[in-house]
Amino acid sequence: MPDFDQNQFGPDSSALCAPTAVANCLWWYDAVPEGMNPADLIRLLCDYFHTDPDSGTYVDSIQSGLDRYFKDYGFNLYENTFEQPYFEEMEDSLKRSQDIILFLSFWQYIDEQWQCFGGHAVTMAGVCSESLKVALSDPGRDAAVGGWPGIVKPPEHPAPGTYPPTLHNDSTYVSHDMYASDTISPSPGNPHWQLLDYLQG
Numbered sequence: 001m002p003d004f005d006q007n008q009f010g011p012d013s014s015a016l017c018a019p020t021a022v023a024n025c026l027w028w029y030d031a032v033p034e035g036m037n038p039a040d041l042i043r044l045l046c047d048y049f050h051t052d053p054d055s056g057t058y059v060d061s062i063q064s065g066l067d068r069y070f071k072d073y074g075f076n077l078y079e080n081t082f083e084q085p086y087f088e089e090m091e092d093s094l095k096r097s098q099d100i101i102l103f104l105s106f107w108q109y110i111d112e113q114w115q116c117f118g119g120h121a122v123t124m125a126g127v128c129s130e131s132l133k134v135a136l137s138d139p140g141r142d143a144a145v146g147g148w149p150g151i152v153k154p155p156e157h158p159a160p161g162t163y164p165p166t167l168h169n170d171s172t173y174v175s176h177d178m179y180a181s182d183t184i185s186p187s188p189g190n191p192h193w194q195l196l197d198y199l200q201g
Contacts, residue, residue: 001024001025001028001099001123001124001125001126001137001174001176002023002024002027002028002038002137002168002171002174003024003123003125003137003138003142003168003171003173003174003175003176004020004023004024004027004038004042004137004139004168004169004171005020005139005142005165005166005167005168005169006020006042006139006140007139007140007165008039008164008165008166008169009039009042012053015051015052015053015054015055015056015057016042016046016051016056016139017056017057017120017121017122017139017140018049018051018056018057018062018101018103018121019042019045019046019049019051019057020042020121020139021101021121021122021123021137021139022045022049022062022066022101022121022123023038023041023042023045024099024123024137024139025099025100025101025123026041026045027041027171028099029075029077029099031070031073031075031077033073037169038169038171039166039169044069045065045069048065048066048068048069049061049062049065050065056119057121059081059103062079062101063079063081066079067079084189084190084191084192084193085190085192085193086183086192086193087132087181087183087192087193090102090124090127090134090193091127091129094124094126094127095127099123099124100123100124101121101122101123101124102121102122102123102124102136103119103120103121104119104120104121104122104195104198105118105119105189105190106118106119106120106199107187107188107189109186109187114187114188116189120138120140121139122136122137122138122139123136123137123138123139124136124137125137125174125176126151126176126178131180132180132181132182132183133178133179133180133181134178134179134181134195135150135151135176135177135178136176136177136178136179137174137175137176138175138177141177142160142168142175142177143175143177144175144176144177144178145157145158145159145160145175146160148177148178149177149178149179150175150176150177150178151174151175151176151178152174152175152176153172153173153174153176154172154173157173157175179195179196179197179198180195180196180197181193181194181195181196182194182196
């Protein structure tokens with residue numbers, strides 16, 4: 001699974017996580033217009049998804065945008081959306097070679113109520129059934145390169161802060177960041193599943 005970087009587009013990159021995460025999947029499936037590079041693919045998906053540089057991308061815009069993209073370019077693919085997915089559903093889908101974009105929402109319990117303070121899109125790159133750990137291609141950071149648990153390829157990957165955000169457009173360079181998860185969550189975002197320590201990664 002590729003690990004493209006949303007930060008390659010400069011100051012306006014903070015809201016580009018969703019098209020970048022989807023670009024990982026399409027590149028993996030070779031569902032890319034002929035001659036297109038990763039940066040151009042991400043830009044194209046921003047148009048299909050009506051991505052806003054401030055507010056980001058809505059899930060329903062990705063659904064309709066992917067349908068149009070597949071039709072326009074003749075790719076025999078389809079999209080399914082799981083709301084508040086269970087770990088087992090995503091585990092099974094990944095093991096059946098179905099690519100998965102996770103939309104993470106960040107919740108805090110403040111003044112006796114749960115409040116959501118943001119979200120982020122990532123691509124699932126691996127799963128361990130026994131430990132409930134998941135590996136992510138994260139458009140916003142390369143945590144494993146910085147020492148967080150995970151898989152970094154190739155072994156001679158440059159150290160953090162020494163490479164440009166375009167490096168991972170060469171899909172041989174990846175940081176698959178690994179996080180533990182739990183099938184019980186106190187937040188209303190998804191009571192069936194949560195990633196642990198993501199914000200510390």
